[in-house]
Amino acid sequence: MASKTANATGRTPLMAGNWKMNLDHLQATHLVQKLDWTLRDARHDHDQVEVVVLPPFTDLRSVQTLVQGDKLRLAYGGQDLSQHDEGAYTGEISGAFLAKLGCTYVVVGHSERREHHQESDELVAAKVRAALRHGLTPILCVGEPLEVRQAGQHVEHVVTQLRAAIEGLEGEQVSRVVVAYEPVWAIGTGEVATPDDAQEVCAAIRRTVAGPVGDEVAAGLRVLYGGSVKPGNVAEIMSREDVDGALVGGAALSVDDFAAIVRYQHHHGAG
Numbered sequence: 001m002a003s004k005t006a007n008a009t010g011r012t013p014l015m016a017g018n019w020k021m022n023l024d025h026l027q028a029t030h031l032v033q034k035l036d037w038t039l040r041d042a043r044h045d046h047d048q049v050e051v052v053v054l055p056p057f058t059d060l061r062s063v064q065t066l067v068q069g070d071k072l073r074l075a076y077g078g079q080d081l082s083q084h085d086e087g088a089y090t091g092e093i094s095g096a097f098l099a100k101l102g103c104t105y106v107v108v109g110h111s112e113r114r115e116h117h118q119e120s121d122e123l124v125a126a127k128v129r130a131a132l133r134h135g136l137t138p139i140l141c142v143g144e145p146l147e148v149r150q151a152g153q154h155v156e157h158v159v160t161q162l163r164a165a166i167e168g169l170e171g172e173q174v175s176r177v178v179v180a181y182e183p184v185w186a187i188g189t190g191e192v193a194t195p196d197d198a199q200e201v202c203a204a205i206r207r208t209v210a211g212p213v214g215d216e217v218a219a220g221l222r223v224l225y226g227g228s229v230k231p232g233n234v235a236e237i238m239s240r241e242d243v244d245g246a247l248v249g250g251a252a253l254s255v256d257d258f259a260a261i262v263r264y265q266h267h268h269g270a271g
């Protein structure tokens with residue numbers, strides 16, 4: 001029988017499905033119900049692997065109703081938030097509103113927002129602080145574009161993004177952050193980083209955090225890998241020491257694929 005945490009490090013693995021701009025609230029209701037049934041059928045142990053869905057904002061109320069009403073063991077959250085708490089910011093969503101809807105997570109600094117919405121390191125840092133202010137766990141995304149990887153500068157690039165995002169935070173605040181390493185060239189491309197590539201950068205992320213806030217916080221930090229994670233490659237990626245979970249895009253839109261990713265240990269008989 002496996003222990004409470006499936007990971008020898010004591011960090012509970014986390015599988016987060018980022019739906020991006022897919023599924024309206026009716027489709028969201030259907031997916032969440034089916035995901036719950038599938039995981040129940042498979043007797044998934046939620047203490048061993050935490051499951052999170054990250055739907056579009058307009059789905060969150062429906063997801064909340066299902067999760068809270070039927071006591072589903074799924075956490076949920078937003079894909080972005082404003083750096084501001086309230087006011088004249090048309091189109092923005094406050095972390096306070098997300099918290100009020102029962103969200104526990106929020107994605108911050110996804111590469112699609114950095115690229116299409118010109119989110120700078122400064123803005124990302126402000127959003128991390130906004131999430132923490134409202135008791136949300138930011139899933140802070142970092143990752144290099146292809147040309148940076150080809151130039152061999154990927155670790156430096158990621159470390160710079162990470163330092164900018166957590167600069168000035170107390171250890172207690174950093175302990176409430178999840179970091180997701182998502183190489184931009186591996187997102188939605190089917191081009192997955194090798195498990196060793198993922199391990200190299202996830203270990204560098206942990207070392208970087210240890211600098212300002214100490215080894216204990218760094219040892220407890222959950223670091224996810226994201227970029228073309230599928231049922232067939234997740235177990236090997238998860239076998240690496242510093243990888244504590246996955247931020248899943250495309251495969252999170254299929255209940256069967258996402259459930260298989262959540263239950264990655266079972267495919268290798270280790271659960």
Ligand SMILES: O=C[C@H](O)COP(=O)(O)O
Nearest residue numbers: 018187188227228249250
């Ligand atoms: O947030 C999720 C990532 O961008 C990964 O997306 P993907 O699994 O479709 O490659």
